[in-house]
Amino acid sequence: MSFDLAGRLLVREKNGLRRYRTVLEGPQSKYVGIDGRNYLSFCSNDYLGLANHPVLVQSACEGAQRYGLGAGASHLVSGHSAAHHELEEALASFAGFNRALLFSSGYMANIGVVTALVGRHDVIFADKLNHASLNDAAILSRARLIRYPHLDLTALEKCLRDSKAKRKLIVTDAVFSMDGDVASVEDLIKLSECYDAYLLLDDAHGFGVLGESGRGVLFTENAATRATTDATHSRQVIYMATLGKAAGVSGAFVAASSDIVETLIQTARSYIYTTASPPLLSHVLSHSLQLIEREGWRRKRLFQLINQLKHELQTLHWRLLSSNTPIQPLLVGDTHETVCISEKLKAEGILVPAIRPPTVPRNMARLRISLSASHQEADIVRLATVLRNLV
Numbered sequence: 308m309s310f311d312l313a314g315r316l317l318v319r320e321k322n323g324l325r326r327y328r329t330v331l332e333g334p335q336s337k338y339v340g341i342d343g344r345n346y347l348s349f350c351s352n353d354y355l356g357l358a359n360h361p362v363l364v365q366s367a368c369e370g371a372q373r374y375g376l377g378a379g380a381s382h383l384v385s386g387h388s389a390a391h392h393e394l395e396e397a398l399a400s401f402a403g404f405n406r407a408l409l410f411s412s413g414y415m416a417n418i419g420v421v422t423a424l425v426g427r428h429d430v431i432f433a434d435k436l437n438h439a440s441l442n443d444a445a446i447l448s449r450a451r452l453i454r455y456p457h458l459d460l461t462a463l464e465k466c467l468r469d470s471k472a473k474r475k476l477i478v479t480d481a482v483f484s485m486d487g488d489v490a491s492v493e494d495l496i497k498l499s500e501c502y503d504a505y506l507l508l509d510d511a512h513g514f515g516v517l518g519e520s521g522r523g524v525l526f527t528e529n530a531a532t533r534a535t536t537d538a539t540h541s542r543q544v545i546y547m548a549t550l551g552k553a554a555g556v557s558g559a560f561v562a563a564s565s566d567i568v569e570t571l572i573q574t575a576r577s578y579i580y581t582t583a584s585p586p587l588l589s590h591v592l593s594h595s596l597q598l599i600e601r602e603g604w605r606r607k608r609l610f611q612l613i614n615q616l617k618h619e620l621q622t623l624h625w626r627l628l629s630s631n632t633p634i635q636p637l638l639v640g641d642t643h644e645t646v647c648i649s650e651k652l653k654a655e656g657i658l659v660p661a662i663r664p665p666t667v668p669r670n671m672a673r674l675r676i677s678l679s680a681s682h683q684e685a686d687i688v689r690l691a692t693v694l695r696n697l698v
């Protein structure tokens with residue numbers, strides 16, 4: 308058979324690249340149940356510990372009572388509920404933009420924005436380490452894709468200067484999902500204004516975590532001057548964030564000027580040609596947004612844990628990549644060794660995922676430790692102790 312799927316799967320297996328899904332028996336939280344055993348987890352993007360919060364579980368039940376389950380149709384047909392509408396307004400105001408638009412997932416939001424704004428004859432400038440959804444969106448748009456070296460804004464500026472394209476779109480992760488480092492948002496905004504480009508910022512990992520009240524990367528110090536002087540951000544900026552990570556639920560939103568959001572409603576295919584997400588999820592997310600805003604202690608705890616982890620792992624055989632976010636990658640390099648360490652940790656009751664190519668470059672395999680406000684100091688000590696004893 309010309310596809311030879313079995314043969315190709317076997318090659319994956321031999322190279323340590325075959326992936327397996329772990330079946331969790333209960334909710335996402337600090338401990339997860341697998342095969343009847345409880346594991347301490349450093350795997351999830353539930354950075355604030357909201358994915359199983361009792362108040363939110365309660366509001367899901369309430370939402371189901373009020374709105375039922377399925378939305379029944381796409382937003383433009385008859386699926387746009389009051390719960391979606393209220394959440395969009397709250398998100399726009401929280402993120403500091405005129406308008407916001409909900410998508411069913413971050414993947415679909417990126418596909419929708421990029422394909423709605425650029426096409427043939429246009430150019431996309433993208434960081435080399437961007438999330439896969441941004442790369443896929445670029446391919447689907449048929450625009451020319453120019454990838455610049457990770458965080459190298461000098462290289463980006465040169466590409467922008469040399470480009471004769473009429474429409475230019477810069478796309479970047481705000482917090483890089485496998486490295487945990489952060490793009491210099493202020494400089495990117497300046498470049499986008501200077502070269503008349505739009506800037507799509509994917510803040511999947513910054514929303515809820517970074518900036519004043521968890522409002523995301525645009526409210527961090529390197530961007531804050533602008534955010535506090537203007538009621539809204541630069542008109543060149545399109546802000547995208549996901550709601551299945553720190554917000555603890557599901558979905559994503561895009562916040563931008565009214566013209567952009569209206570254009571997305573009219574033309575973003577991943578918005579138009581899909582059923583709206585269950586309204587009860589939006590109902591829950593409105594409450595989640597309130598917890599993000601009000602419970603600043605979650606971010607405080609998270610950053611204390613980040614500092615503690617960095618301190619504890621200083622003297623380890625492997626080094627942590629430089630990151631000030633809850634994504635703390637421990638660089639191992641070799642794929643097999645990374646998988647082996649991850650398995651040894653699991654035998655000790657601790658889950659840390661091995662991240663391998665093609666998700667990261669060759670010889671850059673790593674353990675991606677992600678922290679959550681639901682962790683405690685003793686959990687970090689336990690992880691550090693087991694890692695030290697592995698060498």
Ligand SMILES: *Cc1c(COP(=O)(O)O)cnc(C)c1O
Nearest residue numbers: 412413414438440480484511549
């Ligand atoms: C998770 C993630 C996405 C996709 O979001 P989903 O809601 O999970 O589809 C997009 N961009 C980045 C940077 C992400 O980490």
